[in-house]
Amino acid sequence: MPAAAEGSVQTARGVADMSLDRNALTKVLIANRGEIAARIARTCAELGIASVAVFSDADEGALHARLADTAVRLKGNGPAETYLNAEEIVRISRETGVDAVHPGYGFLSESSSFAALVAASGMTFIGPPSAAIEAMGDKTSARAIAEASGVPVVPAITGTDLSAAELREFGRENGWPVVVKAAHGGGGRGIRVVTAPADAGASLDSAKAESLAAFGDGTVYAERYLSGARHIEIQIFADTHGNAIWLGDRDCSVQRRHQKLVEESPADIDPALRSRMGESAVRLALHVGYVGAGTVEFLVEDDAYYFLEMNTRIQVEHPVTEAVHGIDLIREQLLVAGGAPLSVADSLTARGHAIECRINAEDPFREFVPTPAQIQSIEIPWGPGIRFDSGYEAGDAIPPFYDSLLGKLIAWGPTREIALHRLTGALAASRVAGPATTLPAALAIAQHPDFIRGRVSTDWFGQTMASTLTDGSDLAEPGQAAAPATPSSAPRPEERPAFVGGRQYRVPGRGAARRAVPAGARAAGAPGVRTRSPLPATASPAELRSPMQGSVTSVRVKPGDQISSGQVLATLEAMKMEYPVRAPSEGRIEVVAVSVGDVITAGSMLFRLAASS
Numbered sequence: 001m002p003a004a005a006e007g008s009v010q011t012a013r014g015v016a017d018m019s020l021d022r023n024a025l026t027k028v029l030i031a032n033r034g035e036i037a038a039r040i041a042r043t044c045a046e047l048g049i050a051s052v053a054v055f056s057d058a059d060e061g062a063l064h065a066r067l068a069d070t071a072v073r074l075k076g077n078g079p080a081e082t083y084l085n086a087e088e089i090v091r092i093s094r095e096t097g098v099d100a101v102h103p104g105y106g107f108l109s110e111s112s113s114f115a116a117l118v119a120a121s122g123m124t125f126i127g128p129p130s131a132a133i134e135a136m137g138d139k140t141s142a143r144a145i146a147e148a149s150g151v152p153v154v155p156a157i158t159g160t161d162l163s164a165a166e167l168r169e170f171g172r173e174n175g176w177p178v179v180v181k182a183a184h185g186g187g188g189r190g191i192r193v194v195t196a197p198a199d200a201g202a203s204l205d206s207a208k209a210e211s212l213a214a215f216g217d218g219t220v221y222a223e224r225y226l227s228g229a230r231h232i233e234i235q236i237f238a239d240t241h242g243n244a245i246w247l248g249d250r251d252c253s254v255q256r257r258h259q260k261l262v263e264e265s266p267a268d269i270d271p272a273l274r275s276r277m278g279e280s281a282v283r284l285a286l287h288v289g290y291v292g293a294g295t296v297e298f299l300v301e302d303d304a305y306y307f308l309e310m311n312t313r314i315q316v317e318h319p320v321t322e323a324v325h326g327i328d329l330i331r332e333q334l335l336v337a338g339g340a341p342l343s344v345a346d347s348l349t350a351r352g353h354a355i356e357c358r359i360n361a362e363d364p365f366r367e368f369v370p371t372p373a374q375i376q377s378i379e380i381p382w383g384p385g386i387r388f389d390s391g392y393e394a395g396d397a398i399p400p401f402y403d404s405l406l407g408k409l410i411a412w413g414p415t416r417e418i419a420l421h422r423l424t425g426a427l428a429a430s431r432v433a434g435p436a437t438t439l440p441a442a443l444a445i446a447q448h449p450d451f452i453r454g455r456v457s458t459d460w461f462g463q464t465m466a467s468t469l470t471d472g473s474d475l476a477e478p479g480q481a482a483a484p485a486t487p488s489s490a491p492r493p494e495e496r497p498a499f500v501g502g503r504q505y506r507v508p509g510r511g512a513a514r515r516a517v518p519a520g521a522r523a524a525g526a527p528g529v530r531t532r533s534p535l536p537a538t539a540s541p542a543e544l545r546s547p548m549q550g551s552v553t554s555v556r557v558k559p560g561d562q563i564s565s566g567q568v569l570a571t572l573e574a575m576k577m578e579y580p581v582r583a584p585s586e587g588r589i590e591v592v593a594v595s596v597g598d599v600i601t602a603g604s605m606l607f608r609l610a611a612s613s
Contacts, residue, residue, distance in 0.1 A: 024338035025049050025100050028126070029093045030068065031114075032104030033083060034391030035405055036314070037064035040102050043330040052096045054089060056082040058399035063391050070096060077401045083107045086114040090121050100124035100337055106403065109313040110137055126337040128312050132288045136310040139183050140221050146307040149287045151280045154299065154306040156223040158183075164201040167222055171197060174224045180204055182211035183219040191258050193225055209554070210578075226306070228457045229299040231255065232267050234281040235321045237332060238290045241341045246278035247325050248350050250317055252297075253456050254445060256368065257578075261438070261461065262445055263317035264355040264416075265324050268454045269300065277305050278347065284310065293318070293333050299458075316358065316408070319389060323354035323412040353416040355423050357442040359432075360404040364441035364469045369548050370574040372400035376433035385412040385422050398435055400549050400574050406437060416454070420446060441469055544584065544607040550574030552598045557607075561589045569607060570594065587611055 027050040030037045037053060041064060044051040053068035058077045065071035072092050074082040083089075084107055093101055101118045103109035109127065112134035118125040127133070136142045140158040147153055157170040162180075171178045171194065180203055182190025190211030192203040204220070212218035230253045238244035251267035252260045267274070281296035284307075295315045297308040318329050325348045332343060362368040374397040380388045390407030392398065398406065409426060413419030427443040444465060445451050550572040557569050563583045570581045591608035594600060 024340075025124070025334060027052065027096070027098040027100075028334070029054070029089070029096065029098040029101045030064065030104065031083070031089050031101050031108055032106070033059055033062065033064055033402065035389050035407060036104035036106075036316075036391075038067055038391050039389055040104060040330055041067040043328065043334065047331065047334055049334065052092070052098055054083070054092060056399075056401070058397075058401055061396075063393055063396060072096065077399070079107065079401065083402075086111065086117055089114075090117050090123075093118070093123055094121055098123060100126050102126040102333070102337075103313065105313050105316055110311070112137060124337050126333055127292050128288075128290050128294065132290050133312045135288045136312050137184065139181060139309055140219075142310055143307065145287060146284060149280070149284045151284055151307045152305060154223045154226065154308075156221055158221040162204065162220055162222060164204050167194065167200045167204055168197045170222055171200070177225040177227065178222050179225040180207040180220050180222050182207065182217075183221055184211070184217045190220060194222075226299050226301050227459060229301045230267070230456075231260075231297065231308070231458050232269065232277065232300045232305070233295050233297040233315075234278050235315075235318070235329075236281045236285045236290070236294050236296060237329070237336075237342060238285050238292065238294075239336045239342045240291055240339065243342045243345065244282050244285050244290065245342065245344065245347050246281050247321055247327065247348060249274055249277065250315075250320055252317060253458050254451070254461055255458050256461050256466070260317065260358065262355065262357050262442070262451075263320055264353065264419075265320040266350045266353065270303065273300070273303060273305065280305075280307075292336060293329055316405070317356055319387060319408060319410045320354040320356045323385075323387070323410060324350040324352055326351065352412055352414045353419040354410060354412040355416075355419050355446075356408050356410045357423065357427065357446070358408055358438070359406045359430075359442065360438045361398045361406050361435040362404050362438050363436035364438050365436075366547065367579065368438070368441075369579050370400065370404045370550070371435040371437075372398045372404075372549065372574070373435040374398075375406075375435065377431065378433075379429075379431040380407075380409065381426050381429040383422065383426065385419065386410070386426050387412070406432070406435070409442070420452065441465070444468060542590075542609050543605050544569070544581065544609060546572060546581070546600050546602055546604045546606055548572065548574055548579065549601050550579070550599075552594045552596055552600065553578065555592060555594065555596055557589050557592065559589050559592055563587055563589060563609075572600075581606060583609075585609075 028044055029052040030040045031054065033055065041051045041053065051068040053065045053071040054074050055062055055065040055071055056074050056077050059065065074085060074088060076082050086108055100123055108114040110133055112130040115125040115127060115133055116130035119130065135145055143153050143156060155174050157166060167178065177193050177195045180192045180194060190207050192207040194200055194203045207220050208218040211220055230251060233250050233252060235247040236244065237247060248265055249267045250263050250265045252263045254262040277298055284296055285294060293314045295311040297311065298305045299308050314329060314333065322329055327344065336342065361371050363371050375392055375394055377394045387410040388407055392406060411419050411423035411426060413422055424446045427439060427446060430439055432439065450456055450460060450464060552570060553573045554571045557563060563569065563586065565583055565585050567583045568580045569583055572579045572581060587609045589607055590610045593605045593607060
């Protein structure tokens with residue numbers, strides 16, 4: 001379906017005549033894109049609510065715009081001029097006559113000023129009141145509110161201008177390591193773990209700079225870092241009738257650079273501890289007058305738990321809660337926003353187990369560099385308990401301007417063992433042609449003995465899995481079935497599909513590779529063994545070129561500087577991911593070809609190097 005011109009509309013289908021629930025809302029604008037926008041549009045259709053999508057130039061014809069009843073262009077591509085343009089989105093909301101605005105997650109979802117602007121314009125913001133977002137959006141004030149609500153917190157030092165000397169003193173009193181965090185925003189941005197006093201100054205400056213660039217505010221604070229802790233979060237929901245409940249928990253401990261990779265529900269924790277955490281989360285929600293879906297995140301160490309932050313929105317990982325509790329949280333958001341009471345009066349008991357893997361357009365063999373590209377084909381197997389939430393279909397392009405999430409693969413089973421078995425099978429059989437994806441990393445996690453036993457912490461991926469993805473090692477355990485040699489590819493040419501009795505089978509052709517990895521067969525080139533994909537070739541050994549399209553966020557050297565092998569020379573950012581550019585060897589900087597703020601393409605020269613003198 002062709003996209004509309006700026007300010008014009010396009011109609012996809014008629015709204016269903018019959019809805020599953022009576023609702024005061026008749027039309028909703030979705031102030032987001034990608035997977036969550038597509039999900040909201042589908043749920044609106046189910047409830048008989050008309051939907052309005054907004055789309056940037058890069059998202060013209062995108063899935064979320066195709067699914068909505070009406071789609072309106074946001075001129076431009078950058079987030080600031082499109083999906084973060086609150087005034088323009090509210091203007092479109094008024095012009096299209098919507099009753100409410102759903103912010104999804106990310107972008108404006110936790111902007112108190114946007115929520116207030118929507119409300120002031122006579123529309124319903126599908127989320128908590130702006131005052132609740134304001135109170136919980138600043139992590140330092142959120143800590144104070146948690147303490148006032150009787151929720152345990154980690155020792156911390158806060159202030160508008162934290163200094164390196166104060167940070168070193170805090171570490172001396174509370175022990176190292178210490179973690180520096182952005183006071184505003186989330187998504188793992190503006191976070192630095194400081195392991196020793198000597199690193200305090202550089203880490204503090206780096207956290208402040210990233211926080212300022214990401215959120216427009218460089219305020220940071222510091223907490224005692226809990227090594228080996230688990231990241232457990234509680235789903236809460238409140239309505240406008242005074243009801244507030246918690247809906248189980250999620251274990252989100254598998255993280256890379258504070259970005260979640262795998263989430264599951266329920267967590268393997270003591271039921272009494274789960275109850276205490278759930279009650280604390282509800283107490284906190286009631287304290288700030290919360291309405292709608294939200295998540296209270298905790299760090300758990302042994303039998304103790306500590307408040308981390310509150311996300312005043314729907315979470316990326318909400319499907320695992322839906323799977324084990326039999327509730328549609330997006331539907332519940334729409335109903336509550338329309339004035340209805342919660343459909344459940346009390347917390348529900350989890351049924352079975354669910355695990356979610358985020359599938360991103362990133363290359364795990366090259367430090368997870370983003371890989372925006374057109375999707376030539378996408379094949380996700382369907383089966384009992386398998387669900388795939390995506391914002392893309394074959395033929396769609398993943399633009400470089402936004403996050404890299406391609407979709408979320410969720411597996412449910414009556415037990416964790418069965419859920420994990422289903423997940424592993426689905427990951428191994430999935431194919432995406434076009435961009436490199438994190439499918440092999442997800443499969444490696446699912447097959448790792450630590451994850452199978454449920455023995456992981458927030459440090460686990462960096463300490464255990466990162467080297468597996470960068471040293472050329474096989475990602476399948478010897479003796480187990482290995483995933484295809486190129487998981488982010490179309491069906492292999494040595495196989496051909498055949499249909500027998502209405503079912504599709506893959507028939508091995510001549511020279512088909514063996515499926516299993518013999519014990520000890522880890523050498524590069526052995527059947528079933530995956531090696532790290534090479535970086536793009538440079539014009540000469542003396543030129544260091546960009547491996548990706550993106551923006552230059554820092555340049556750490558100048559002409560004449562002596563450099564060492566592995567030293568970070570600059571950082572690039574694309575699709576909300578930060579990528580460090582490292583020196584390939586010792587040498588000296590002859591030319592610096594880029595500056596902070598430059599937008600570059602893959603292959604652009606960054607530095608010219610000379611041999612060390």
